[in-house]
Amino acid sequence: MSNWDKEVDILVVGSGAGGLLAGLVGAHNRADVLIVEKADLWGGTSATSGGGIWIPRSDVAKAAGFEDNLDDAFTYLRALSADNVPDENIRAFVDNAAPMLRWVMANTPVQYMAFPYPDYHAENPGGSAQGYRTHLPLPISGKPLGNEVRSLRFASPAASLFGYINWHFTETSELLYRTKGWIKNLAVSMARYWLDLPFRLTSRKDRRLTLGNALTGGLRMALNDRGVPLWLNTPLIDLVREGDRVTGAIVEKDGKPYRIGVRQGVVLAAGGFDKNQTMRNANAPLYPTAQYSGGVTSNTGDSIRAGEAIGARTLNLQSAWAAPVFYVPGEDRGRLCTVERALPGCIMVNQSGKRYLNEAASYHIVGQQMARRDAEHGDANPSWMIFDHTYRHKFPMGPLYPLMPTFLHSKGVRSILKQGRSIEELARKIGVDPATLSETVARFNTHAAKGEDPEFHRGEAAYDKMYGDFRHVPNPCLRPLDKGPFYALPIYPGDIGTNGGLLTNAKAQVLDDTGEPITGLYAVGNNAASAMGESYPGAGVTIGPAMTSAYVAARHMTGAN
Ligand code: FAD
Incomplete structure (x- = not known):
């Protein structure tokens, strides 16, 4: 099929942590990348989140004195995950997670610290009671984003003070327990926020980025350095498959269909079906109420359905990252x-x-x-x-x-x-x-x-x-x-989001009904069936794997692995 309105090497659908990193790694490997985002804000649920990532045997954990072992991590995850999740998907995450984090810290302003946050089933074989597999992003200034900081999603009210002052985990704990000096530190934070003039007069957005805002904000800064465009208000409508290959996608731009051809492929990173009540009723009756999901309202499973429409297989659609x-x-x-x-x-x-x-x-x-x-x-x-x-x-x-x-x-x-x-x-x-x-x-x-x-x-x-x-x-x-x-x-x-989705292999390639990869189609994050099955092994097991698959997918598309 020709008559594309535009052609790129890689089209990324969705601007959460998975989408931003896939676009960045692709661009780093010299691909011409375009990111399209359905909402008028970028960052997805990732921006509203804690930004925590679960990464076994990372360099930063090692530097903090924690010796980890990838076989332990695999044993731990394998036992918790669902039987229908292939070993190779869990292995791919375990093996690539630390290299992914090393890459992010070397190539973006996003920096992580390892945290003594015990695994959620620390008592199980391979679990860590000490923690140090959960990593949290360090705060960064959002000023390099210029005006784009205004369209970065606000942190969740559950991860910020009064819904607009961004907090780092250590500050939250200081305030929570009112440890020595908390009043002074609170006053300093309030003053810093209110004295960000003249910006304060035109926006409630806190330009000191923490947690999920620091992660997505820092990734966007690195994308801007490489000149990667991110189009807001541009939802994916359909995928174009010719033979065994995805050759492009149809998005909606300025209210009209717009055809984008791809030379290397499409990365679906458009989240789960968090806010799609019909898809929940049909697939995930245990988690019945879309309104109670912590996911962003634009996550309605569009790209899962677009995948299914061209023959992609799904797995574990009954599952969600459950939460009170x-x-x-x-x-x-x-x-x-x-x-x-x-x-x-x-x-x-x-x-x-x-x-x-x-x-x-x-x-x-x-x-x-x-x-x-x-x-x-x-x-x-x-x-x-x-x-x-x-x-x-x-x-x-x-x-x-x-x-x-x-x-x-x-x-x-x-x-x-x-x-x-x-x-x-x-x-x-x-x-x-x-x-x-x-x-x-x-x-x-x-x-x-x-x-x-x-x-x-x-x-x-x-x-x-x-x-x-x-x-x-x-x-x-x-x-x-x-x-x-x-x-x-x-x-x-x-x-905090659904986590069943398109079935992928170890390279994050989407598989069809016969179990074969659909060439040129990748899925990451909540768009794909999670390697965790229906379990939640530790803090950061949604974004850590989302970013790791994004890293693997972009390297595979660009021939780096
Ligand atoms: P998202 O970040 O949601 O991004 C998907 C993007 O795709 C959205 O911007 C959406 O608008 C866009 N999109 C949807 N449809 C289309 C379409 N048709 N076309 C184009 N774009 C589209 N997880 C952790 O691992 N660690 C944490 O610390 C953590 N803390 C959390 C705290 C809170 C309060 C909440 C609510 C969740 C938290 N989570 C955490 C869960 C985590 O945020 C999500 O599971 C994760 O961010 C999902 O990432 P994603 O890239 O798959 O999707």
Whole structure:
């Protein structure tokens, strides 16, 4: 087929971490690259995220004194992943992850530190209780982006202060525990933000980029240095396949179809079907509500469907990166709940007022347990997060800030917060049987006072303890709920994106129904079926593999490997 409106070597669809890195590695290897993005903002869910990446045996972890072993990492992932995920896909990730990170740190402003963040199943063979496989990006200035910083997606409210001041992980923890000097440091951060003049007069965007903003912002800076264009408001509509080869794609530009021919191939990096309610109903009934997904609204599975339309095979579409989320009315996505569940002075109950899980487990495990519980018993969507006055004063809970009176919170937040002078009164306000909730709290309190949770073992695993209050003994995750008033917030089984998608091989090539690669078609990130199957082995296992596949795909397309 000829009559293309434009021809390039590589067309990248989507501007999350996977798409940006695929474009960058392609351009570095001398390909003429174009990135198209459906939304009017770039960065995808990646920009709103923590930007954490799970990378076994990295150079930075080694420099921090952590000796890792790739066979251990493979053993750990293989056992957790689904049986239908080929060994070669897991191996490809394990083997290429550290070289990918080395490349990124050598060729972009993005720099990572290894973090002592325990694996989510650290007790399993090959798991790391010390951590140092999770890496976090260091903050960078967004000023080199010029005006493009304005169209970079804001960090999620769950990963920023007041939804607009960008925070690094270490700053969050300083504020969370109000460690020495926190007031001064908070004041310095606020002053830095407000004194970014005259920019402050025209934008709420924080130009100090952290977490997912630092990752995507830094990748975009490197793309700009290489002159790679990124077109906003340009959704992929269809792929063009001729014989066994993808030769181009049709996008929509200025409201009209626009045909782009490719000499080397197309990289699909357009995320999952997070916000497509119809695709969820058909494929992922365990995670039923598109509105509660933390993914960005433009992730509607377009490129999964475009792949299927030209004969690509899919895998594990029933799966998602599960997570408990708070939902504030009027917002376009759920707010991931990570830390709060592990802090002392709160419990989660179902609609009968009973605990049914270890609140402090990883968000994926809790999200899956909530979803399964609701599917079986119909009493966990929503569940209720119950906390006492001491908790309310000391720690954040979802959209609620400590020390900030309730009336200063938004109307949406106030509309979901329930309060009672006693547990019984609170129970009546949330429609739960008062006697059952009182009994649940009394039983929890008896054991929590001794630092024990015989029912659900909260605070025993390395991961639980990491997010607990390290000053609280004997168990950083457990304290009786004993001081009124008492509070409740609804919490939902949600996700931070779907993770089933197009089936790929070790080179990130999309496979067809016969299991053969479709030449010139690659898929990365949540657009592809994850090598993790339905598991979540550690912080950063969505973006780490997305970037690693992007690195592998672009090198393969350009003949570098
Ligand atoms: P995205 O980053 O979502 O990018 C997809 C892009 O494709 C979007 O910009 C979208 O608009 C675009 N697109 C969609 N359709 C089309 C189309 N038809 N044409 C063109 N473009 C299209 N994961 C981690 O590993 N580490 C973390 O620290 C972490 N923290 C998180 C924190 C929060 C609050 C949330 C919500 C998620 C977090 N996640 C984290 C999950 C992670 O952000 C996502 O799984 C990951 O970013 C997905 O990357 P991606 O490149 O596949 O998609």
